[in-house]
Amino acid sequence: MRTAPLGLALILAGAPETMLAGEVEPPSVAVVVNHDSTLRSLDAEVLRDLYLRRRVLIADGSRVVPVNLPADDPLRLRFSQLVLGRRPAELSGYWDRLYYEGVRPPIVLPSAEAIRRYLHADLRAIGYLAEEEVDSSLRVIAVFPPHGSSPAATSSR
Amino acid sequence: MELPRRRRRTAVALRCALGVLLTTVWCDVGMAASAGEEDILAVPASSQDQRGLELAGGRLWVSAFVNVAFESLKGHPEEVNLDDLGVLARWDPYARLSLFTALELEDFLGWADGDGVFFAEKGPAIERLYADVSVSSSTTLRLGKILTPFGIWNPIRRAPLTWTVDRPLVTEVSFPLHLTGLMLDYKATPGDWSIDTNLYGQPGGELDRFSDEKAAKRSLGGRVAFGHALPSGFATAGVQAAWFEDVQSDDEEYAAGVDLDLSVAGQLVTSEVILSDGEVDDYETRWGAYLQLVSPIWRGLFGVVRGEIVDLRRSEDYRNLVLGLAWRSENDRWVLKLNYQFSGHEVDGRSDGVGVAVSSLF
Numbered sequence: 001m002r003t004a005p006l007g008l009a010l011i012l013a014g015a016p017e018t019m020l021a022g023e024v025e026p027p028s029v030a031v032v033v034n035h036d037s038t039l040r041s042l043d044a045e046v047l048r049d050l051y052l053r054r055r056v057l058i059a060d061g062s063r064v065v066p067v068n069l070p071a072d073d074p075l076r077l078r079f080s081q082l083v084l085g086r087r088p089a090e091l092s093g094y095w096d097r098l099y100y101e102g103v104r105p106p107i108v109l110p111s112a113e114a115i116r117r118y119l120h121a122d123l124r125a126i127g128y129l130a131e132e133e134v135d136s137s138l139r140v141i142a143v144f145p146p147h148g149s150s151p152a153a154t155s156s157r
Numbered sequence: 158m159e160l161p162r163r164r165r166r167t168a169v170a171l172r173c174a175l176g177v178l179l180t181t182v183w184c185d186v187g188m189a190a191s192a193g194e195e196d197i198l199a200v201p202a203s204s205q206d207q208r209g210l211e212l213a214g215g216r217l218w219v220s221a222f223v224n225v226a227f228e229s230l231k232g233h234p235e236e237v238n239l240d241d242l243g244v245l246a247r248w249d250p251y252a253r254l255s256l257f258t259a260l261e262l263e264d265f266l267g268w269a270d271g272d273g274v275f276f277a278e279k280g281p282a283i284e285r286l287y288a289d290v291s292v293s294s295s296t297t298l299r300l301g302k303i304l305t306p307f308g309i310w311n312p313i314r315r316a317p318l319t320w321t322v323d324r325p326l327v328t329e330v331s332f333p334l335h336l337t338g339l340m341l342d343y344k345a346t347p348g349d350w351s352i353d354t355n356l357y358g359q360p361g362g363e364l365d366r367f368s369d370e371k372a373a374k375r376s377l378g379g380r381v382a383f384g385h386a387l388p389s390g391f392a393t394a395g396v397q398a399a400w401f402e403d404v405q406s407d408d409e410e411y412a413a414g415v416d417l418d419l420s421v422a423g424q425l426v427t428s429e430v431i432l433s434d435g436e437v438d439d440y441e442t443r444w445g446a447y448l449q450l451v452s453p454i455w456r457g458l459f460g461v462v463r464g465e466i467v468d469l470r471r472s473e474d475y476r477n478l479v480l481g482l483a484w485r486s487e488n489d490r491w492v493l494k495l496n497y498q499f500s501g502h503e504v505d506g507r508s509d510g511v512g513v514a515v516s517s518l519f
Contacts, residue, residue, distance in 0.1 A: 045346035046294075054344050054351065056252075057294040063252040085349070085386035090420065092489055097313050099208050099518060102218055102247025102257045108207065 027130035029079050031142035034119050038062070039126065041141050048083055050126065052094070053103050066106040067118055067127040075112075079128050082144050208490075208519060209245070220245045222518045224316035230510030232503060238267035241316055241516070243284065253291040259284040263367070283365040284335075299340040302364040306340070306355050306380050307332045307397050308416050308429045315518075320425075320451050320461045320483050322496045322512030326475060326505055327445030327467050331433035332399050332412040333373035337364040351384040359401075366404070371435065376401035390421035403435070410434050425451040440469040440504070457485045461496070469504070476501040491517045 031047065033039045039058070042050075049055045051066050058064055069076040071088040080088050095105045109115050115127040119138060126141075134140055209220030224241035243261035250256070261284040265277045287301025304312050310328040313319065338359035345352040359376040366372050378399030385392055398413040414431035430446040445467035452460045461481040468474055481496035496512040 045348070049344070049346050049351075054346070055294050057291050059294055061252070061294070086391060090390070093420070093425070096318050096489070096518065099220065100245070100313060100315065100318060102220075102245055102255075104207065104209070104211075104218060107215075 026078060026146050027075070027132060028146055029075060029082065029128050029144040030131040030134050030140045031126065031128050031144075032115075032119060032134055032138040032140055033126050034123050035137050035139045037123050037139060039064070039139075039141060042126075044083070044142075047142070048085075051084055051106055052091075053098060053105065063124055064126055065122060065124045067115055067125055068106040068108045069112075069115065069128075070108055070110060075128065075130055079144075213248075216249045218245075218247045220519055222315055222317050222516070224514055224516035226316075226322055226512065226514040228322070228510065228512045230506070230512075231508040233506065233508065233510075234270040234272065236267060236269040239265045240267070243315070255289040256287075257289065258286045282367060284367075286364065295344050297342045299342060300338075302335060302337045303340060303357075305333055305336050305376075305378070305399070306357065307378065307399055307412065308395070308414055308431065309418050309427055310429065316494075316514055316516035317492055317518035320449065320459070320494065321463060321479050321481055322494055322514045323479075323498070323507065325429070325445075325447040325449075325463070325465045326477065326507060327431050327442070327447060327465065328429060330371060330442060330467075330505065331414075331431045331435050331445065332371065332378075333359075333363070333376055333401050333403075334370045335363055335367070335372065336376055337362070338376075349385060353380075353382045353384070355380050362404075372404040373401035374404055374407075387421060390419070392420070393418040406436065423453045425449075427451075440472045443468040443470055445475075451483070454482075457487060459483045459485070461494075467504070472504075473502065475504045475507075477507060490519065491515065 031042070038060070042058075046055070046058065050058075050064050051068075053066075056063055069079075077087060080086060080091075084091070091105075098105070107118075109118055109127075112129050112133045115129060116133075116135070116138065119125045119127055129138075131140075131143060209218050211218050221244050222241065223239070223243075225237070225239050227235070227237045229235045240263060241261065242265045243259055245257075245259050247255060247257045260281045262277055262281050264275075266274070268274050283302060285302055285304060287299050287303050290298045290300070292298055304314065306312055308328060310319070310324055311332075311334055314324060314334075316322075336357060336359040338357060338361075340355055340357035342353070342355045345354075356379040357377070359373060362374060363372050376399060378397065378401075380395055380397035382393055382395035395416045395418075396414070397416075398411070400409065400411050402408070403410050410433065412431055412433040412435065414429055416429040417426065419426040427449045428447065430444070432444045433442055435442050445465070447463055447465035449461070449463040454460050459482070461479065461483055463477075463479040463481075465477040465479075466474055478499045479496050480498075481494060483495075484493045485491070492515070494512070494514045494516075498507070498510060498512065500508050
């Protein structure tokens with residue numbers, strides 16, 4: 001079993017508030033790629049840069065295509081705060097500036113199922129899902145647990 | 158009017174280059190369409206975050222922007238002007254290569270009190286045309302005509318991205334607004350920080366120069382910007398310097414500056430301080446600075462306040478205060494701006510009065 005080494009020290013924000021009695025615990029966020037992808041792990045800084053389109057290549061020179069859930073999806077909100085340090089709405093000015101250079105934000109797909117289908121079709125793609133929605137066709141390269149802002153090292157699936 | 162032979166050759170070469178580029182892009186789009194490749198974008202995508210039109214499996218992106226402005230300034234006739242109409246296109250043929258262009262029609266169509274309707278005196282101009290080559294995952298070489306990466310305002314100069322009808326004077330007169338040459342861009346992300354560094358140089362004249370802009374025969378400069386997340390926002394601070402040989406005066410000039418871009422709990426603070434020895438309306442400038450605050454009022458409505466001062470060596474200081482409102486549509490496509498500006502005395506056509514603008518980046 002291959003282990004994904006994740007020295008992911010996360011950006012600030014996103015430290016979950018104390019759970020109230022009866023409140024449903026949020027799911028862990030799993031960062032995933034196609035199982036046949038050459039990508040085994042990513043630093044938190046690289047993941048952030050890829051989703052902010054500050055970089056499009058990873059160290060081996062291959063292009064990575066990040067995909068997002070819709071801006072109002074609870075998992076997107078959580079991922080955005082944990083990884084990017086800002087909510088999607090706070091990034092609108094940032095994206096406007098990049099649009100002016102022709103750099104677009106990550107592709108937005110409507111559902112977890114769409115993310116799965118996209119990752120199956122494109123080896124370059126990287127996405128995130130609730131951990132329980134990950135199937136064996138995907139490789140998990142990072143998991144952000146429900147409580148705590150740092151990802152746990154995880155076995156690839 | 159007869160163009161000088163050298164400019165004619167440049168114009169012909171430019172059109173040929175654009176023609177080859179467009180033909181190649183067209184072929185690329187055609188091949189992508191006819192290859193029957195699996196359309197992974199067939200998954201219905203939300204358009205909420207997306208602008209423009211993607212073609213050729215996402216390798217080609219096309220967008221446009223427009224701005225219509227009305228100004229009633231003291232000492233000037235009232236004027237309505239379709240003053241920005243542009244097209245943006247980016248093509249990513251290879252993982253390490255991207256090509257980008259922005260073509261623009263300035264002062265395309267307008268009406269001025271007393272003068273009636275007027276049209277653009279020249280056709281579309283090349284605002285930007287460059288190739289990005291990814292040298293590594295964090296280093297990019299940019300080659301071509303670009304907006305000089307000096308400060309905050311100049312790289313985002315177009316109306317849909319700004320909060321006021323006019324830009325601060327100091328961002329327009331202190332340094333060349335474009336450069337045609339080479340820029341090396343390096344991005345680092347140590348821990349929670351983001352650091353963007355660039356060095357640039359222009360060895361000769363500017364490609365398809367905008368005649369009313371400050372421009373250089375040669376230039377050299379660089380910028381470093383540091384970014385860090387805050388508990389409820391983000392801050393970026395930059396420092397830069399540029400040396401250049403001015404096209405109009407033939408003089409060697411310099412500009413140096415610092416800037417701050419702060420977003421905290423929805424409040425936006427932008428400021429630039431620039432030292433320079435440039436000229437505006439025959440006054441030498443020594444330094445200038447502006448501070449702009451943008452605060453959300455209700456839904457897409459924002460209040461805007463900006464104060465600016467420019468030290469002019471042979472005249473009293475230029476002081477300008479802009480009070481305004483800006484409304485951004487829910488999908489963020491349209492921006493409506495209403496400004497009133499108070500100017501101590503007129504410099505570069507800026508005097509007391511009202512400005513209204515509607516703009517969009519599609």
